[in-house]
Amino acid sequence: MTVMIDVKGLDKEFGGVHAIEGLEFSVEQGQIYSVIGPNGAGKTTLFNLITGFYTPTRGEITLNGESVVGMDPNRLAERGMCRTFQQMQICMNMTALENVMLGRHLKIRSNLFTSMFRLPSLLREEKACRERSKELMAFVGCGEYINTEASAMSYGALKRLEIARALAADPKILLLDEPAAGLNGTETAELEELIRKVAEQGVTVMLVEHDMKLVMGISDRLLVINYGRKLAEGTPEEIRNNPDVIAAYLGG
Amino acid sequence: MFSEFLQYLFTGITIGATYALVALGFTIIYNASHVINFAQGEFLMIGGMGTVAFMGLGIPMFFAIILAVLLACLVGIALQRLAIAPAKNADVVTLIIITIGASIFIRGIAQVVWGKDYHVVPPFSGDEPIRLGGAVLNSQSLWVLGIGAVLVIALILFFTRTLIGRAILGTSMNKLAAQLVGVKTQMVLMLAFGLSALLGSVAGVTVAPITFTAYDIGILLALKGFVAAAMGGLGSGLGAVVGGILLGVVEAMTAGYISSEYKDAVAFSMILLVLFFMPRGLFGGRTVERV
Amino acid sequence: MFDRFLEWRMNYVLVLAIIVFVIPLLMENPFYFDLATQILIIAATVVGLNLLVGYAGQISLGHAGFYGMGAYFSAVATSAYNWPPLLALIVAAAVVGLVAWVVGRPILKLKGHYLSMATLAVGFIIAIIINNESQLTGGPDGMVVPPFSLFGWELSTFGLYSLLGLEIPGHVAWYLVAGVLLLVAVIIAQNLIDSPLGRALRSIHGSEIAARTVGVDTARYKSMVFVISAVYASIMGSVFAHFTGFITPAIAGFDYSIVLITMVVLGGMASPMGVILGAVVLKLLPQFLAGFQEYETAIFGFILMATMIFMPKGFYPTAMNAIRNKLGKSSGGKA
Numbered sequence: 001m002t003v004m005i006d007v008k009g010l011d012k013e014f015g016g017v018h019a020i021e022g023l024e025f026s027v028e029q030g031q032i033y034s035v036i037g038p039n040g041a042g043k044t045t046l047f048n049l050i051t052g053f054y055t056p057t058r059g060e061i062t063l064n065g066e067s068v069v070g071m072d073p074n075r076l077a078e079r080g081m082c083r084t085f086q087q088m089q090i091c092m093n094m095t096a097l098e099n100v101m102l103g104r105h106l107k108i109r110s111n112l113f114t115s116m117f118r119l120p121s122l123l124r125e126e127k128a129c130r131e132r133s134k135e136l137m138a139f140v141g142c143g144e145y146i147n148t149e150a151s152a153m154s155y156g157a158l159k160r161l162e163i164a165r166a167l168a169a170d171p172k173i174l175l176l177d178e179p180a181a182g183l184n185g186t187e188t189a190e191l192e193e194l195i196r197k198v199a200e201q202g203v204t205v206m207l208v209e210h211d212m213k214l215v216m217g218i219s220d221r222l223l224v225i226n227y228g229r230k231l232a233e234g235t236p237e238e239i240r241n242n243p244d245v246i247a248a249y250l251g252g
Numbered sequence: 253m254f255s256e257f258l259q260y261l262f263t264g265i266t267i268g269a270t271y272a273l274v275a276l277g278f279t280i281i282y283n284a285s286h287v288i289n290f291a292q293g294e295f296l297m298i299g300g301m302g303t304v305a306f307m308g309l310g311i312p313m314f315f316a317i318i319l320a321v322l323l324a325c326l327v328g329i330a331l332q333r334l335a336i337a338p339a340k341n342a343d344v345v346t347l348i349i350i351t352i353g354a355s356i357f358i359r360g361i362a363q364v365v366w367g368k369d370y371h372v373v374p375p376f377s378g379d380e381p382i383r384l385g386g387a388v389l390n391s392q393s394l395w396v397l398g399i400g401a402v403l404v405i406a407l408i409l410f411f412t413r414t415l416i417g418r419a420i421l422g423t424s425m426n427k428l429a430a431q432l433v434g435v436k437t438q439m440v441l442m443l444a445f446g447l448s449a450l451l452g453s454v455a456g457v458t459v460a461p462i463t464f465t466a467y468d469i470g471i472l473l474a475l476k477g478f479v480a481a482a483m484g485g486l487g488s489g490l491g492a493v494v495g496g497i498l499l500g501v502v503e504a505m506t507a508g509y510i511s512s513e514y515k516d517a518v519a520f521s522m523i524l525l526v527l528f529f530m531p532r533g534l535f536g537g538r539t540v541e542r543v
Numbered sequence: 544m545f546d547r548f549l550e551w552r553m554n555y556v557l558v559l560a561i562i563v564f565v566i567p568l569l570m571e572n573p574f575y576f577d578l579a580t581q582i583l584i585i586a587a588t589v590v591g592l593n594l595l596v597g598y599a600g601q602i603s604l605g606h607a608g609f610y611g612m613g614a615y616f617s618a619v620a621t622s623a624y625n626w627p628p629l630l631a632l633i634v635a636a637a638v639v640g641l642v643a644w645v646v647g648r649p650i651l652k653l654k655g656h657y658l659s660m661a662t663l664a665v666g667f668i669i670a671i672i673i674n675n676e677s678q679l680t681g682g683p684d685g686m687v688v689p690p691f692s693l694f695g696w697e698l699s700t701f702g703l704y705s706l707l708g709l710e711i712p713g714h715v716a717w718y719l720v721a722g723v724l725l726l727v728a729v730i731i732a733q734n735l736i737d738s739p740l741g742r743a744l745r746s747i748h749g750s751e752i753a754a755r756t757v758g759v760d761t762a763r764y765k766s767m768v769f770v771i772s773a774v775y776a777s778i779m780g781s782v783f784a785h786f787t788g789f790i791t792p793a794i795a796g797f798d799y800s801i802v803l804i805t806m807v808v809l810g811g812m813a814s815p816m817g818v819i820l821g822a823v824v825l826k827l828l829p830q831f832l833a834g835f836q837e838y839e840t841a842i843f844g845f846i847l848m849a850t851m852i853f854m855p856k857g858f859y860p861t862a863m864n865a866i867r868n869k870l871g872k873s874s875g876g877k878a
Binding site: 282288335338339342343344345346348349350352353354355356357358359360361363364471475478479482486511513514516517520521523524527528531532533 | 851
């Protein structure tokens with residue numbers, strides 16, 4: 001197994017407050033790796049550090065063996081990293097399909113010249129992009145929204161749409177920030193199925209999630225953090241029996 | 253040599269003090285509502301032109317000034333009530349166009365009511381110049397600096413010592429929280445516009461004896477004030493004052509030593525340089541992008 | 544058949560073409576042609592500006608600077624250095640594009656009000672240079688521009704031309720040329736919007752964060768669209784200079800920048816037809832206000848404010864929505 005993400009001695013301070021402190025862990029290729037912890041534990045901050053939205057105060061993050069500290073999100077995307085957000089980031093000025101097609105941005109070779117004159121090469125590429133995006137929409141279960149404006153879609157559908165957009169980039173690693181938040185039981189079950197299918201295709205998945213049932217069910221490994229520090233790491237079984245975790249979750 | 257430098261410095265600080273007051277006006281409104289009020293310069297115009305007009309009616313200068321300032325405050329409050337408040341959820345571009353529209357509207361009305369002529373406001377205390385180190389200091393410059401300093405101190409006291417001042421600050425930091433503790437945010441916004449108009453019109457009338465006044469002086473002053481505010485860092489009171497004085501001095505030095513035609517170009521090049529290297533101005537706070 | 548027309552992405556271009564080419568059949572007075580040609584030129588300029596403001600969501604309060612720079616580059620190059628007008632126009636566009644790229648890279652990192660300040664400053668600096676370099680530009684008094692010519696064939700509003708056996712006076716010929724230019728400007732803009740590049744631009748407006756996570760180099764795309772809109776302005780500025788034959792620094796000034804951005808916002812952002820309508824309305828307004836010259840400024844300011852307060856999306860989208868709702872009701876659709 002090759003290591004996809006390796007984090008060493010990661011620190012993030014906001015005006016003297018430690019949001020993340022001395023965090024170390026690694027995610028292997030093809031795993032479903034979840035990060036859990038109480039509210040305000042620093043889960044989303046960790047995601048923002050890995051995906052380049054924040055720069056660490058100290059520490060090292062490598063992606064496929066390459067150091068990616070301080071790299072912009074768009075350059076990380078070029079290296080196969082894609083993500084979704086707790087506060088969904090959907091382009092409401094576009095249709096659902098266009099949002100997914102946007103996900104294939106890096107796969108498209110057309111340039112200013114072919115765009116201005118709408119040359120045949122561009123049309124071929126756009127057709128392929130549209131087909132692939134429709135497939136992905138069907139794959140995540142929002143095939144019926146192809147011609148819908150994003151602004152007219154329901155919350156649950158938008159959540160799936162955001163995953164479709166991330167998948168459109170053919171990522172090697174996909175980070176999902178609270179994908180089940182706000183979903184009902186059926187929707188969560190569908191989501192679990194979807195994450196499994198994505199992982200089966202060889203995509204490494206990192207997950208921040210509150211829904212314990214979901215997390216315990218699908219994760220290969222879990223990282224528990226509290227106050228920005230590692231509390232425990234291991235398989236769902238190990239985590240379930242870890243006294244520190246039990247204390248943190250039950251003893252408060 | 254030195255007396256020449258001193259002369260430019262005096263000129264620069266005087267005009268800089270005016271820019272600082274315009275910039276402070278921007279800052280107050282920006283802090284209360286995140287609107288950049290392009291009509292800020294019109295308050296200066298109303299201050300100057302209003303004084304001229306009221307004096308024309310035979311009203312003594314002192315009372316004419318007070319009436320002009322009151323008029324500006326009324327216009328400021330009306331601007332907030334009638335133009336800004338109804339456009340609640342407008343985006344930045346729309347709000348900018350609204351205030352630009354307001355500025356053009358006010359200028360248009362002033363042109364109809366007061367005409368297109370240039371006017372002189374008499375100096376507050378005679379036109380005897382003061383000699384200092386070989387340079388000549390206009391006595392009106394002392395008025396500008398003195399009134400500027402008094403206004404700045406009064407503002408500091410107002411925002412730190414009075415309940416209303418704190419309410420405005422609180423609203424600027426967190427509108428919802430302020431509402432929850434009982435601050436009437438609409439009231440606060442009106443007050444902010446009124447206060448900003450007060451600053452602008454006082455600045456306008458004090459500087460009018462030096463610079464002349466006319467219906468169309470507002471726009472360039474507003475832009476210079478915006479430059480000063482952006483240079484200092486939008487939202488920072490200290491930044492507005494420093495930015496204003498700095499801009500005034502640099503302009504005066506450029507006009508004196510390089511070329512008076514290019515003094516405005518220097519102001520605008522300066523703001524570009526500041527923004528290139530310090531995207532939030534000299535005193536602007538850093539904010540963390542939330543995702 | 545009609546349905547397919549409604550779905551066609553270029554349907555409005557056809558409508559526009561019909562309007563543009565039917566109008567000359569209804570007009571005779573050269574004054575109207577002059578006004579209409581000016582409208583076409585400025586409309587093409589704001590179609591370009593709309594790519595930046597309406598689609599990418601970035602503001603520019605200094606775009607007249609680029610327009611004026613193109614106009615003056617053409618004017619100086621053709622009059623003082625005898626360059627062929629087409630060459631001058633192309634070089635002007637390249638130079639303006641370069642300037643926009645150089646200043647655009649750092650300023651487009653700025654957000655909101657800081658960006659509006661920076662673009663305003665760039666426009667102002669260009670206008671001040673044009674005003675002060677009077678040995679080249681004639682300064683505030685303006686300068687005369689030679690008529691447009693190509694391979695010795697001159698296009699002047701005072702000339703007389705024949706096309707397909709028809710006698711066409713110069714002012715009509717200019718109108719037709721400007722009309723074709725507007726259509727080309729619209730088609731290219733629409734092609735860009737409908738391309739992956741346009742999608743990336745719109746995503747910057749929709750969610751810059753989303754754009755970055757899928758790999759859009761937002762800084763690069765913002766500078767690209769800034770350059771494109773500046774080049775649009777420069778080319779149309781050059782065309783305007785040759786058309787009127789006399790230009791003053793006012794076309795590069797702050798007030799004119801405001802007029803340009805107002806056309807974009809007034810008619811309807813992110814809609815080519817909307818911004819063209821904005822250009823038409825704003826250019827015609829002074830004609831309607833001719834009787835109230837004294838009140839012109841106040842009325843202009845009032846209309847600006849009122850439209851933005853009550854129709855923040857602009858005339859065109861507001862009107863289209865109203866029409867769509869009406870149609871939906873009358874045809875029994877679920878409205």
